[in-house]
Amino acid sequence: MFENVEVLPRALEDYRGIAPDEQLEGIRKLADSFQGARVLHVNATAFGGGVAEMLTTIVPLMQDVGIEAEWRVIEGAPEFYAVTKKFHNALQGMDVPISDEEFETYLRYNRRNAEMFDEEYDFVIIHDPQPAAIHKLLLDDGRGASGCWIWRCHIDITHPQPRAWGFMCPFVESHDAAVFTMQQYVKPDLNVREVALIAPAIDPMSPKNADMDHATVANVLRENGVDPTRPLLAQISRFDPWKDPLGVVDTFRLVRQQTPGLGLQLVMVGTMATDDPEGHEWYERTRAHADGDPDIYLITSEVDNSVQVNAFQRAASVVLQMSKREGFGLVVAEALWKGTPVVAGNVGGIPMQLRDGLDGYLVSTPQEAADKVAHLLQHPDARAEMGRNAREHIRSDFLLTRKVLDYLRLFERLSN
Ligand code: UDP
Secondary structure (H helix, E strand, O other), X not given: OOOEOOOOOOOHHHHEOOEOHHHHHHHHHHHHHHOOOEEEEEEOOOOOOHHHHHHHHHHHHHHHOOOEEEEEEOOOOHHHHHHHHHHHXXXXXXXXXXXXXXXXXXXXXXXXXXXXXXXXXXXXXXXXXXXXXXXXXXXXXXXXXXXXXXXXXXXXXXXXOHHHHHHHHHHHHOOXXXXXXXXXXXXXXXXXXXXXXXXXXXXXXXXOOOOOOHHHHHHHHHHOOOXXXXXXXXXXXXXXXXXXXXXXXXXXXXXXXXXXXXXXXXXXXXXXXXXXXXXXXXHHHXXXXXXXXXXXXXXXXXXXXXXXXXXXXXXXXXXXXXXXXOOOOHHHHHHHHOOOOEEEEOOOOHHHHOOEOOOEEEEOOHHHHHHHHHHHHHOHHHHHHHHHHHHHHHHHHOEHHHHHHHHHHHHHHXXX
């Protein structure tokens, strides 16, 4: 079998008082029917990215309620990841050519992993396109595949490149169920027995989202040269054109004009992979656009910066997320969970999390964003109330306990 990922134990009971009681009870009740059930999550990487982050919590929580959950990563190599990265972009609609040889490379690695597949499970959850062919290859080989197989799609495949989708579709359709983030991401002609919608969620106990006292927040700000006594706006995002970093700078300048004397600061925090030339290019563009403004701080990191993210999401009066396109936008849920109102682009998964006028505002231009931010800065009571609404909204709908519950509900539907 391919490689097992060890996870640290977690106790569902530790989420009591944080996640809604009815979710905890719901999980226990449904888990009764699946005591000792073998559940396998399969993806391509144990570190980095939202999928790995979520599995780090979901797998041990399932184990804690009596399910024999496992997480395994498929065997790959750089030539395979190069192809799957292209697939990822092509399935999200980018016009990248994929050669027959590249399709063959994809199949060769999936076949190798299918050959290694020598265990029996009740439920197998295959995450994203990288391992998507394993199930069909097992069937085609005549080896069979026991249990229910679920394909979990974390990307937006509404307008895929036809050639890439034509190749991938039979593999996807060989599963018993497919799971998408939201209805608009479901391909209408997808032919699987069960389609489920399960939105992403955040872990309230992780270093990125756990409570943090004022002194620690202020220290993180000072360490980064930011003044904790002056108000600030923040956007936490990779430097990426779809996150509109230049629009963030424009918004800040417009707000500052409308709120003279406030001493407003702007902080943009982003992780930057050393092998991501686009990230470096957009960081440089943003720096040039900021033009030496002493109130604008661009803070990058090449390692995990969860504590920084946590502190800035808390310290900000308003968090911006000026995305022009966004699959879900976990940063929105993260900031709302901290009771910070968010002003964000009205795109992709953002409106699911952010109720316009209740948790923050949905906007389409820097001018619109600036007007809303200025309003919030001038009305601290309204801001505080939005923050309280926002936290409760995330508590009820976007904590990982809800996600565990959604998976158990799907297992139940598939068992009937
Ligand atoms: N993130 C981080 N450090 C940063 C910037 C982002 O840890 O400097 C995290 C962020 O907290 C979130 C994830 O990266 O959990 C980004 O997810 P999102 O869905 O917002 O956007 P994506 O980068 O997947 O397009």
